[in-house]
Amino acid sequence: MNFEITEGVVNGAQKVVFYGPEGIGKTKFASKFPDPAFIDTEGSTKKYNVRRLPKPTSWQMLIDEVKSVINNRPCKTLVIDTADWAERLCTEAVCSRHGKSGVEEFRYGTGYTYVAEEWGRFLNLLQDVVDVANINVVLTAHAIIRKFEQPNEMGAYDRYELKLGKKTTAQTAPITKEWADMVLFANYKTFSVAVDDKGKKHKAQGGQRVMYTTHHPCWDAKNRDDLPEELPLDYSAIAHLFNNQTNVTPTVAVPPVTNTTPQQQPVVEEIKVEKELQQGGIQETVLTENANVVQQAVESKLPKALKDLMNQALVTEKEIRRAVSMKGYYPEDTPVENYDPNFINGVLIGAWPQILEFINTNVREF
Template sequence: MNISTGVIVSAQKVVLYGSEGIGKSTFASCFPDPIFIDTEGSTKKLNVKRMDKPTSWTMLKEQIKYIIAHPELCSTLVVDTIDWAEQLCIDDICARANKKGIEDFGYGNGYVYEKEEIGRFLNLLDEVIAKNINVVLTAHAQLRKFEQPDEMGAYDRWELKLGKKTSSQISPLIKEWADMVLFANYKTITVFNEKTQKYKAQGGQRVMYTTHNPCWDAKNRDGLPEEIPFDFSSIAHVIPDFKKSVPQPTTTVDRGDFEEIIDNTAETDKPIETQQKTKPANETINPKIAKPLADLMNASGVTEKMLRETIALQGYFPESTPIENYPADFVEYVVSIWDKVLASIKENNDLPFNY
């Protein structure tokens, strides 16, 4: 049994939410060496590193696994936004069960399946944290009427803009997972005009809240002030960067050895015939194939012929059937179990469709 004491310095899990257009993506771009998984295409105007826009839940998870396998690519992984990613998750769950919507499962089971899948997603992000890479999840905010059971009346409060019926399950899960939950908003004050007998809003400064309030959710574990300017410099001192460049050690060469190297180089400085090995270009995927499936095929290096052969082995469609002619629900199912499809292609095993 190992017992440790003291502060453990690790990568940070940050959730940042706020209204649309307030600058969440720009703020996230200030984190150390970020790379974006842009689920909604909001980083087009930013000069940042980004992966292809995920068109399926499977593709999103594969991109995260790629970062885990190649931690040298970045110091911060940004999923922008988690509420758009949630819709990919719901589509994936419905495709696997051949359902039209999350409520088709009955008895609220669809929401339970989503909560379990989001839990596995957060576990995958924990593997990113284990590689000393910060993780930032951005989200939109929504106003919801809230009524406390021990008080009379109701009031508005800001919450993560997740599914209307899933927010009571998914939102707490994400907030519990995070080390820091930040709420960005415009600070306004109301001034009463005696002439018009009306109130007028003034201000509009962008600020960020770091602690809980009856009107919003926020938290931090670093003793940050309750209200700080919406600028990365306000939290930069608590965000680690484990990928800072380390000066390379310099090597010294003895002069005698150096002169000997020059002499040997002069003798062997002759052209050497080498055989250039060229890698064949990847086969172009038919643009008529559904984009979520085409994206996975491109990322995995799977050709149309390889996929058609695998599908034909199960007896669903003849090998000569073009992939673009597959039914839409069948394609969605293939996307949802892509890991198994890929394993079957590589190992030539039976594909457990159960479609």
């Protein structure tokens, strides 16, 4: 078997991790990337005039939104804001899938391994955004200060790290940094200024916002473009790295998304028909349903995470009840809101792709 050998620089989409302390301007910085669309996991884009997908209320919804970006290509940059809040959804999904109330309930730390494996699959999906759709991916994240002590060294010191969970940081943070083409750390740069004649007393001044591009004992950072070690916190400092990206032509025209709450449309139209009865000349008002109007998709009392998935797939509560009944979990006349919460979270939400496939195959009539 022969393989073609290629050479030269390949200009394409890039994977960027941008992290720093709260309030440093991560969202604003990410909004400067080419034609961005946000998946706002924590609601931090409300004050910015940006395009955004609906806020994901479950891990599966987040995955579905990323897949929709791959298929529709509505932007040139996909921003996940923030990665640490996305990891919370990941952890909740893993716990629900295994019937645990928290990741600490898993024995011997296997829960953290499950989370890392699930997070790795998510990074593979984001890799498809880059490779298949040629769309940049930017993961913003918060920074956390941890005490660090190197082997065979005396003393310890503080360093900034990606805030990806607690114990999970030992597994999810490294693969996230490895996955990225560029890891940028933003922080406030302060200066120590002497306040006495002898220079023994100092105070901090400044607070200039900067970003670091290379590794340092006190933070993680990297780049593959020979950037200076320190740059002002301004997108223009790295804009030239994205100017050569091949333009992406959307396969489907997608208008800007500004409203994260789906508009509830009337689902059943009632038409009053005046019918003259022959017996006694009595007039009766009869309510009939328009045959062309679909059944109601979601009941208001269902968990929002489940409602969002049902709305996205146009699945009705009746179809849910039918599928659950065919699987032998609950009688068909049992309202979904009366299901055990662990069943809703672990099966209906946690295994939504399988539930949807079963409904499409065995319940719906096309």
